[in-house]
Amino acid sequence: MNRKVGLFFGTFNPIHIGHLIIANHMAEFSDLEEIWLVVTPHNPLKKKSTLLDNHHRLEMAYRACEPFEKLKPSNIEFGLEQPNYTVKTLLHLQEKFSTNEFCLIMGEDNLKSFHKWKNYEMILENHQLYVYPRISGEKIQNQFKDHPKITRVAAPRMEISATFIRQAISEGKNIGPLLSDSVWEYVQHMNFYK
Numbered sequence: 081m082n083r084k085v086g087l088f089f090g091t092f093n094p095i096h097i098g099h100l101i102i103a104n105h106m107a108e109f110s111d112l113e114e115i116w117l118v119v120t121p122h123n124p125l126k127k128k129s130t131l132l133d134n135h136h137r138l139e140m141a142y143r144a145c146e147p148f149e150k151l152k153p154s155n156i157e158f159g160l161e162q163p164n165y166t167v168k169t170l171l172h173l174q175e176k177f178s179t180n181e182f183c184l185i186m187g188e189d190n191l192k193s194f195h196k197w198k199n200y201e202m203i204l205e206n207h208q209l210y211v212y213p214r215i216s217g218e219k220i221q222n223q224f225k226d227h228p229k230i231t232r233v234a235a236p237r238m239e240i241s242a243t244f245i246r247q248a249i250s251e252g253k254n255i256g257p258l259l260s261d262s263v264w265e266y267v268q269h270m271n272f273y274k
């Protein structure tokens with residue numbers, strides 16, 4: 081039997097409790113057996129200038145996932161061509177782990193711009209999407225409504241972002257509760273986002 085693996089892609093700069101709540105919820109309340117948190121070196125739709133080095137973002141992902149058996153950080157994109165198009169990563173993963181069935185996890189906000197992703201039709205043809213609600217009251221009102229390859233999972237909402245966290249840290253705020261303790265310790269020790 082194929083192992084059903086959910087892929088949660090992100091820059092994770094830094095990984096925060098919003099990410100963990102979704103990843104853990106998918107692991108515990110859907111048919112996905114494992115969740116791989118794929119740390120992206122370069123999101124094709126984002127500027128690279130404000131990013132911490134890959135290895136720091138991966139280290140924070142390891143620290144955050146350590147207590148959760150089904151959550152596994154992945155550096156699979158580190159060795160791939162940049163910017164990192166998800167379609168290419170999926171082809172690479174499917175070749176490398178041919179007995180796994182890879183599914184994509186994404187918020188409703190990302191689904192809205194999914195038609196701008198490279199070869200999104202090919203992604204939908206070959207993979208299931210697990211979509212969680214993001215902003216309160218927002219509904220899917222686009223071409224992907226009722227798509228047979230899209231499964232909706234009613235995960236809890238947590239309206240925080242890494243941008244907010246970086247900004248708050250730069251202003252000297254204590255945002256400890258928004259990060260895992262070991263991630264917050266690392267951020268402080270390394271003096272990130274000051």
Ligand SMILES: Nc1ncnc2c1ncn2[C@@H]1O[C@H](COP(=O)(O)OP(=O)(O)OP(=O)(O)O)[C@@H](O)[C@H]1O
Nearest residue numbers: 089090091092093098099187238239240241242243
């Ligand atoms: N609070 C949250 N709840 C649920 N999903 C989230 C949350 N924050 C981010 N995500 C989703 O997690 C994935 C990875 O997020 P990413 O690393 O880009 O974090 P971010 O907090 O949105 O970062 P930034 O603010 O730097 O753009 C993306 O699909 C993003 O939409």
Ligand SMILES: O=C(O)c1ccc[n+]([C@@H]2O[C@H](COP(=O)([O-])O)[C@@H](O)[C@H]2O)c1
Nearest residue numbers: 089090091120123125165166167197198
């Ligand atoms: O493949 C693409 O064209 C593509 C375009 C935008 C985003 N992505 C992936 O989606 C992930 C989450 O995107 P974001 O913008 O919410 O951080 C990001 O880490 C990329 O791996 C992929």
